[in-house]
Amino acid sequence: MKRDQWLAVIVTIGLMFGSAGMAADTIPVGVPLAMTGAYTGSGDDYFKGIKMAIDELNAAGGLLGKQLEIIRYDSKEFAPEVVMQGADYLCGQKKVASVHAGWAGWGQDVRAYGKYEVPFFADDGSQAAVDVYKENPEQYSNIFQLTDVGIEQAKSMFRVLMALPYEYPNKKAVIINTDDSWGVEVGDTLEASFKEKGWQVAKRETVPYGTNEWGAILTRIRRIKPALIHIEIPSAQENITFFRQFIKKPTPSIISLGWGITPREVVENLGTAADGIVGEMPTGLPGPKAPNAAGQAWIDKFVGLYKHQIPAGSWATYTGVMAWANAVKNVGDAYNFKAVNKYLKENGYEGHQGLIKWDADNVLRAQAAAPVVHYQVQGGELMAIYTDPPTKAYQDSTFIVPRWIK
Amino acid sequence: MSWQRMAAIMGVVYGIVAILPLFVGDIRFIMQILIICLIWAVVASCWDVIMGFAGIFSFGQVAFFVIGAYTSGIFAVSWQVPAVLAILMAGLFTAGMGVLVGLPCLKLAGPYVALVTFGVHMTLMPLLRGDIGIALGSGGSVGILTIPPITLFGYAFSSANIIPTFYLTLALAVTCSVVILVVINSYWGTAFLALKDSEEFAVSLGISAFKYKLMVFALTSFLTGVVGAYYGHYIGMLSTRMLELDLFVTLMVMLVVGGIGKFPGAILGAFITVTVNELLAPLGSYRAVTMGALVVILVLLLPNGVMGFWLRRSKAGATST
Missing domain, CATH: 3.40.50.2300 (Response regulator)
Structure with a gap:
């Protein structure tokens, strides 16, 4: 050599x-x-x-x-x-x-x-x-x-969906989730919760990541006209494409994206078109208006550094x-x-x-100091509307009935 | 290339790898990488046999790897089959699956074989994650997280005993490579090459395309299945994330880097690709882009891979002397 x-x-x-x-x-x-x-x-x-x-x-x-x-x-x-x-x-x-x-x-x-x-x-x-x-x-x-398990987060989502100041026109729900452990965990828990509450889960669909063509599923949804559609896909593009295709011919349904509302791409891509969609963020600090001065200082600093909400x-x-x-x-x-x-x-x-505090299993369960924060898109931005536990409306927030229902 | 030269190159590569624990044996991370390199070297070599030597555009190698891993994992966890026996059973099962996949491919031309075999890859993830997979013991979307290590004479080979496990992996990799070396230098290997170069002519000479194509599917699936099963017992857990495109692309890069149809180039390709990939780690999100650019440059400069380049150089050297 x-x-x-x-x-x-x-x-x-x-x-x-x-x-x-x-x-x-x-x-x-x-x-x-x-x-x-x-x-x-x-x-x-x-x-x-x-x-x-x-x-x-x-x-x-x-x-x-x-x-x-x-x-x-x-x-x-x-x-x-x-x-x-x-x-x-x-x-x-x-x-x-x-x-x-x-x-x-x-x-x-x-x-x-x-x-x-x-x-x-x-x-x-x-x-x-x-x-x-x-x-x-x-x-x-x-x-x-650092966050509670999918089962508990799903229960939190269900509690808040049932607590919304809104009268559902029927008791039909559609659940779409990914085929990974997170999606299945949340989907199964929501399905059980809806059924327990006397709702009919009219359609349950498990889809792989990368599903961006929603025609067939939306056709079924438009026939069902569910009062609520929950999508649990922790990735932005699938949520964006679903909503864009849904809104072309919407049904009078509350759209809940679960964790999928939190990737910044969702609100940044959809803007005010997304107004009305709800979702959740585990171990969250409610924003953009924080619950206290220390939290607000942190949010302001974060926004100053990264030029977007949390x-x-x-x-x-x-x-x-x-x-x-x-x-x-x-x-x-x-x-x-x-x-x-x-x-x-x-x-x-x-x-x-x-x-x-972490629990016996070293899990930071949803708690008052690290709640699951439930958001609604309002004015093209995520606005905290509920925190859980305990399930309560966040400060002076208001839930807005989505325009496609009106 | 003569079998003696192939054996010599393999001997040098595996020989160097064998003495590395003397220098890096106490660095677990590097030992881990070496073990994974050895595993990928076998998978890439099997892929090279079917694609480079037999000329069958099979894109199912990762699928066979995962089938082997899951089969052994399920046998060991759900049926408490000893790991060594589970690995052998997984190899045989994967070979059977290889033949099943190979059967429809006999009637198909190159790109269609690629489609069918990649279809197997694509359907495997929903199958393992879905109800059928769960019923079989795949653990669904969670995977299998409690696969026992290989135990021989009361000694457990796992990541906790990294150096003995490294040498066991090396022994497995050498064994698989020798099998490949023997096969491609036997009548079978000549038949594979003949079918690749001109199927009609090979058939006219009495070579059975049916027999040898199925044979290559069975052999490469068996070895890949065995190595996949070994991987499961070594890592101790499996998930369908192995079926993401990351591993598929990495293995393909190993083949390209080593030189397709230039055994033991795939072995060299495995070590070079993993080493370069790890050296590029500090680039973070730019690593994939840099790696992609390096592969493009390599393909342009060395269309036959490192092994092709080396063979050309040595041939030119021999001619000039």
């Missing part, structure tokens, strides 16, 4: 392995989020909250006198080996002091990060992830879920980082993982809306 070829090999190996042994005078924080692929949008929204929190901590002098350093990992589309490699890269190789994720693998992440003791924050919103945790709570004591996940991940930092400050050592995890579990964190 020629000399330059040897050099190329040495440089490549150096690049590959060189970073492993770097000494750090900072505290590394792992952030495994989708940076490429279908989940990039939600990954960006989660990252905004994480970055805002880390920047704030660093601006205030860092944590225990050390600056925090974000180490990102591309979770791509959450294939099992990618989730596992992410855990080994961040916790094993980079020796991060905590890991802050959003969607992270819906149970796969619990196994992958549960091998380490590093505090791991995820927004799986999945009963499957909780079931894995329950198998061995001691081993998985470092896993902290998407799903940003406040949750921000709060997760701050909760971890608070635990580290109290423990006095970022690498005493057991003590940090114990502190988080026992003490929770005093957030913008009060004290948040």
Whole structure:
């Protein structure tokens, strides 16, 4: 082999392995989020909250006198080996002091990060992830879920849909959900809730991501004329295309997009045409008018930084980082993982809306200080109209009957 | 290329890989990547045999990988079949599925075979996530999260014991590669090439297109199924997210980088692609774009992949001397 070829090999190996042994005078924080692929949008929204929190901590002098350093990992589309490699890269190789994720693998992440003791924050919103945790709570004591599971979020959606100051013309509902664990979890719970309340679920459709042609389903819907259509697709384009095709010949139905209302692309693309659509955001800070001055300051700062209102996940991940930092400050050592995890579990964190606490399964259940916020699009923007629990109208908000019903 | 040269290249590549734990054995992340490289090397090689040597435009390799993984996972979790036996059963089942998919492909020309096999890939996800999958034990959209590791003589090979697991994976990859090497240098391999170059002429010489095309489907599906099953037991969990296009495209890039029909180029392609992909990780969201651009440049500069380039260089060197 020629000399330059040897050099190329040495440089490549150096690049590959060189970073492993770097000494750090900072505290590394792992952030495994989708940076490429279908989940990039939600990954960006989660990252905004994480970055805002880390920047704030660093601006205030860092944590225990050390600056925090974000180490990102591309979770791509959450294939099992990618989730596992992410855990080994961040916790094993980079020796991060905590890991802050959003969607992270819906149970796969619990196994992958549960091998380490590093505090791991995820927004799986999945009963499957909780079931894995329950198998061995001691081993998985470092896993902290930032939002309630899909089943509970669906119950919250149902409570608010039934509480709306609106008289449904009939008791027929249509439910459309994705074929992943989130969509099925929410769809099943809503279907059971509607039936229990004496409603007829006239159509239940499970669709794959990427469904953008809604002609056949809309034909059925137009025949059924349901009082309520709930779509649970946590991705923007499917919700946008559904609504655009629906509104060409609408039925007098309340349109509920569930979590799908929160990706910014939905309101930014549809604008005022979306006025009237309802949906929800778990572990949310109601906006654009916050419940208190601290919350308002946070929203104003967020909007100033990113030039738009809060998407799903940003406040949750921000709060997760701050909760971890608070635990580290109290423990006095970022690498005493057991003590940090114990502190988080026992003490929770005093957030913008009060004290948040994780439950026995390390899930941040919907609670007054981290409620499920229910929105309606009004004037082309998300407006908080309800919070849950307890289910109550938000401040002086008003629910507007959608124009296609009038 | 002579089989001796193929064997020598394989020996050098796997030999280098075999000594890497001496230097990076304590870096779990890199050991993980090496194990995954070995797994992809076998899958890409199988794809190369069916597409590069037999000339069948099959796009079903990822589907066969997932079928193998799920079959073994279901056997192990739902029926408590020991992992080693479950892997073998998964290989046989996948081979059967390969033959089933191959049968309609016998009557079809290139692009239509691609459509049928990619159709299998596309239908697998809703099948595994739906009621049928759940009834079979696929775990639906959640997947299977409790697959036991391979246990041999009381020793568990899992990500917790990374170095022994690495060598077990290496042994599996070498075994599969040797099988491929033997097959493509046997009468079967000659028959595959003959059918690829001129099916009519090959048939006139007495080569049965029916037999050999089904054989190549069965063989590549079996090996891919076995490796898929091994992957499931190694990772310990499975989800239908493996069927997203990410893995499909990555494997195709491995083939292109290594050189289609240039075995053991696919093995080299697997290691090069994964290494470059990891080196580009700091680019974040620009990684995919950069990787895509690199592949385009590579295809333009080295249309026959790294192996084609190396063969051309060595041939030119031999001529000049």
